Amino acid sequence: MIEIEIEADGWNAALADAEAVVDVVATKALGSVEGDVVVLLADDEAVQDLNKRFRDKDRPTNVLSFPAAESAFPHLGDVVLGLEYCVEEAKAQGKTLKDHLSHLVVHGVLHLLGRDHVEDEEAEQMEAEEREILASLGIADPYAGERD
DSSP states (O other): OEEEEEOSTHHHHHOTTHHHHHHHHHHHHHTTOOOEEEEEEEOHHHHHHHHHHHHSOOSOOSEEEEEOOGGGTTEEEEEEEEHHHHHHHHHHHTOOHHHHHHHHHHHHHHHHTTOOOSSHHHHHHHHHHHHHHHHHTTOOOTTHHHHO
């Protein structure tokens, strides 16, 4: 089950179907994995606070993932996205907010499933999985511009 909480009203103004997009994309990213995920659509201030408290980084970011302890099953964890950061990043990368949000939700959910991108090989595997999931939803390769 995917639970979506819209904390920042601006999400609905920026993307009218944000909740539906997140639901479809997070469900696709989970694949056959059973469990619950909470996705919080917040503002940059909330994301910055979480980033500072849990990662010791006093700045906003696009997406944060908080995997749950195994003992919390079926809850797999939480994904939090910052509105203003995501909107600006999508513009800077020449992407629609819908496609960018989709990518970030996939990225966040894969972190909840244990994927990571610290090492180069892990990053390549995670990015390939992201591309595959997004392509199945008709969304272009989010990393294409980085390789040009």
